Amino acid sequence: MSTTDNAARIRCENDVSLSEAILRRPEVLKLREQLESQEKKHKGPGVRRRLLSTSVRLSRSMSRPLHDMADHCKERLGIASPFELYVYPSPSFNAACFKPEDGQVYMMFSSSLLEAFSENELLFVVGHELGHHVYRHHEIPIGYILGGDARPSPSLALELFTWSRYAEVSADRAGAFCAEDLPSVARALFKLASGLTDDRVVQFNLEEFLSQVDAMLAFGEQPGQGAPIQDWFLTHPFSPLRVKALTVFDQSELIRAGGMSRSQLEESVRKTMGVMEPDYLKGKTEPARVMRNLFIAGAVSIANAFEGISDQEKAALSEFFEDGFSIEKLDPDQLLALLPQRLDSAVEKTSMSQRMQVMRDICVVARAETPVSDIEQNLLDDMADRLEMPADFVTQCLSAPIELD
Incomplete structure (x- = not known):
């Protein structure tokens, strides 16, 4: 099996079906045409120029470890596109992969994230961001649709919210596939959710983190500590739900021989994520x-x-x-x-x-x-x-x- 097939093989089925349905919607087709037309008519400063003016480009000689991580993730996911890496000063943990420009992929990381995350945790973050690229999630202009002057219909808005959560599941799978270390992946998500990095203050426990999700699924109780409860209902899945979805992914036949079937995996993910739907x-x-x-x-x-x-x-x-x-x-x-x-x-x-x-x-x-x-x-x-x-x-x-x- 080629490395290109690996990325498609592990992508979440609901991400695929929902993105295809959204891209067929007339209002989305029309908006994409308008955006493409505007880009051709008003060729302003590109992504690279904006990044160069607001952040520091990390050359291979400046950050060989981070480049090696990106190379590893590119190989695992079958990505051929060249890339550039950038860092900007911020106390918040954040990373982003921008819509490709002239075939080039641009990734940006906050300084605090690069300093606080271990190698395997960073592998997950880099793989997650490249997952958005390889799955072409940027083809759906969710920011323009939900944040524009012309508000979308409620059905489209809810469909976009649902799709975006499954898109994050796919990107998480890509990151986990690159890191090949579930405890580090879970710890990375815990850090992103809590902002905590010092083991002297809090020691991360995967089983207890996951028990929070099991309690929610069994009893409908509110999430406990680890992330703001209100984040659960926005575009991104509540972090313990993401870890739960990755745990069953790690136990599936997509990762290990004799693991749970693909259909069982996707049904389990739908059940986990389904608590967020009306x-x-x-x-x-x-x-x-x-x-x-x-x-x-x-x-x-x-x-x-x-x-x-x-x-x-x-x-x-x-x-x-x-x-x-x-x-x-x-x-x-x-x-x-x-x-x-x-x-x-x-x-x-x-x-x-x-x-x-x-x-x-x-x-x-x-x-x-x-x-x-x-x-x-x-x-x-x-x-x-x-x-x-x-x-x-x-x-x-x-x-x-x-x-x-």
């Missing part, structure tokens, strides 16, 4: 019913809060429900009166993670028409406060990071 709209359990009632009251109240329910907001609401559901039959004033009761019921009968799931979806409706008015923002904040959520959760949902990391 399946409560069709669920028949008591928590699902409470979540559904809260969503209807909250979303309609938000849509009606400023100058009534607009056509865009009606369209946004309709995309959450099955065909035949009539929004016109809903009474906004009555639902607003019921909202406090439904908020209290949610606190009593659902977990924090479930309540955050509903609030994230209500924020999707709020973003259907921009800018979000002060009245809508205040109502969202009041709802989040009554649901006992972190003070900045709504703000993060309304202005979530919308690029792959």
